[in-house]
Amino acid sequence: MSDPIRVSLSTSSVYPGSTASGFEAAARLGYDGVEVMVGIDDVSADITAIKALSAFHDIPVVSIHAPCLLVTQRVWGSDPWEKLHRSAEMAHEVGASVIVVHPPFRWQRDYAKGFVEGIADLEAEHGVTYAVENMYPWRTGKREFQAYAPGWNPVDHDFAHVTLDLSHSSTAGRDPVQMAKDAGDRLAHVHIADGSGSAKDEHMIPGRGTQPCEEFLAHVAASGFTGEIVVEINTRKATDQTVREADLVEALEFTRLHATV
16 A cells, blocks of 8 residues: 555635644644645745744645735735745745646736746746646626636646646536546646535535545545645634534545545
8 A cells, every 4th residue: 555645734724713723723633734825814924934833833834825816916026926936935945845826817918928838937947846726717697707817727738737626626617537637647736625516616625515526536546646635625604613623624534534545
């Protein structure tokens, strides 16, 4: 039997809790590592603070999620390429091997125009994996808007490394197992979650929605995947800390159970 795949926790999974509380929960509940969502609070963008949290809780930072959400557009300045350079700086300082990055928004025309080549250049320059994440079309009723360029699905483009997020595949109406097969060895990183097929990005606990999470994890494990699986769920509706922690434990146990060869 091969070594088990590590299962880590995104600090976004404890929102509106803090980055610090994400580290504490990950360590206490038995996660193998942490993905830092840069922008969740001021601490998340502070390299010294992240190093201190990792050391204090004795848990590694496995990946950095670059600040490319609409709500983090001003974190580390307004230049999207500078954000990705800063992400590499943090990754090297804290020992992370992967940077998760979203495709550009279509209105970021200059950024989008050279994005595929630019990501390749960044990987060569910094010696770290930039895993471009699948997103989804934006839908309002029967209308659909393509918000990302060169497209929402990085599997369709010439990126060396991709992240597959199962909440996003749900919103897009795509089969994540087929996406993983199409990505092949370009699949470098996983955000495990679930969804009901809603137009909203739900980030449900895996196993509670309609995505083939069990089949997906089994495929990833059998494929010889050597990257990281990160639990990225929405616990904002948890009525108290006990309920939130039960959700985090359920997600961890589900993922470990099904990501085993």
